[in-house]
Amino acid sequence: MRKNTLWTLFGILIVSLVWLTPFASASEFNFGVYTVIPDNQIDKQKSYFDLKMEPNQKQTLTIQLKNDTEEDVVIEPIIHSATTNINGVVEYGPTSAERDSSLPYELGDLIQTEKEITIPAKGSKDLQLNVTMPEEAFDGILAGGITLEEKKAASKNTEETTKGVSIENKYAYVVGIILQETDETVKQDLQLHDVKAGQVNARNVINATLQNPTATYLNRFEVDAKVTKKGKTEVLYKSEKQDMQMAPNSNFEYPISLNGEKFKSGTYTLHVKAKSSKESWEFEKDFTIKGEEVKQFNATDVSIEGPNYLAYLVGLLILLVAGLLLFIFYSKKKQKKQQEIN
Template sequence: MIVKKIYGFSFAVFIAMFSFFVFNNTAIAAEMNFSVNTAIPDNQIDKSKTYFNLKMNSDQQQDIMVTLKNDTKKDITVEVGVNTAKTNSNGVVEYGKSSIKNDSSLKYDISNIVKGPSSVVIPASSSKNVAFHITMPKESFDGILLGGLTFQQKSSEVNQDKAKNGTTVQNEYSYAVAILLKETDKVVDPNLNLLQVNPGQINYRNVINAELQNDQSVLMSKVSVDAKIYSKNGKKPVYTSIKSDMQIASNSHLTYPISLNGTSMKAGDYTLKMKVTATANKQVKKWTFTKDFTIKSKQARDLNKSDVDVKANTNNSNWLYIVIGAALLIIIIILIVVIILQRKKNSNQ
């Protein structure tokens, strides 16, 4: 299955229970200058799928083929990427180039196993076959290796065409094709670890990040998180976050953000209590975590300075104080005038 994505948003292409959401290829072609089709090999596990889901042996080598079709009347350049799947903070599996670091549990990186060209020129109104060479690790492994191929027209070509057409919004589209490799049918038991809890920001808004690690070679789907943060020894949570229908890629980590909802971050000692439920290998698993952490004064101060909601609330509060102060001043003046007039009236009687 081939999926598209709009840059400017997270590179989010994801699979649920190894099945992709299906997009209409005609609609995609209308937005892009080329299309992508996969040639499914004989060792495809499920031949009804159009992404690569292959069973191979250790140290086996194999070529897989993708056909790129140019629907325009001029040559176009397509940039190609090979990436290991990672998990973004929204609980969505990413297959494109990402700033997210590889997890420490990742033993085999798809980008080292699957090799192909970095770019391809497709002649006008023509098709071109692109081969990718797979070299499986010499050491046998259980579970899956998960990654993806990405295809995007060269930015300078897209922007040049849009500039000629007078288009100012320059969204760039990309195809992604998943690659799932396995060697054995052994069921891998899923496991989650809560590695660390730290204050941070997303889109200039304060959050507390809880880093959940999937250290096994298994995809987790239907992931639900119920997170509560308490002041140290507190009985009532000061922050709460509940989210469901997420995923965590094999051997990756989910940095789960707990929003402060526009409130100022306060220094102090806290405790995170988190319940996580996920489906893996068609079985539901549950985990419970408790972790103490500290927010330092400098951390809170620096984050509050750059939080756009905190600054807006502070500015609104300042205006409110000014209005209240002015109203009180007017009332005091009125009271003084009334008292003076009353005294004058009494003295004249």
């Protein structure tokens, strides 16, 4: 075995709002992370775990944690299967995404570790990951990671917490974990599921759920999506995106933006062309946008311009002034005629 410093690990910056004084500076990592690479590592140049294992095999992995500060540091490890986010990027840490129906095993069920570990001040501590592979053999890979985040103590000064808002920076290491048993190549597949109206960041979109039901990555993943009225050829909305990646046995909602337009009820057709570095796919699927969805989403889309009441008011004032001037003009003209008659 050898110890490999995690220079290639990325720290996830999680920004959270807390009620403190209005001044705050970004904190740094209070601990270091080192993986102990085992003999069954497929690529020993990698600093994450990329392991070849056997059915029902048990193995203990070690991550060394180092603390150079003057105080104890408490770490909360979380193990999670890889998912794909809305941007077509693979996430190895905890997310709100539900488990995909095609995922045979959740990584957190196969790997057990401590819920909390304390690294002593100016010291180090080994974190043990106990892996138990499934009894049944499988082709492909199981992908995920372990998130190592420092547990912060709650603020004791409750009076000061109401004086202002500051930004507290929390950092976490994510160590990737990939498990496989065979070298068999898994044929890639892609499926289109639900297509429906929705919103992203309070803006109207049409969400198309794309699923990778296979135990392999879809690399260099591209999507070309168009929306038409059912039975028509005119493209109403479209979206193209390249250089994405899908995690094994995962899904995500691919958004097609309406670019500030309002939803209109009716039946539409989604046309999708997608490809990875090895395969390509085409789909067509009809979907319906209902009246209640139109009302709900159009009312909350921040990019849709509402009625310009100021313009209406200015127009009304112009009409009133014009009407008043006409009234004065004809009144004076009528008065002049009466004076001429008299």
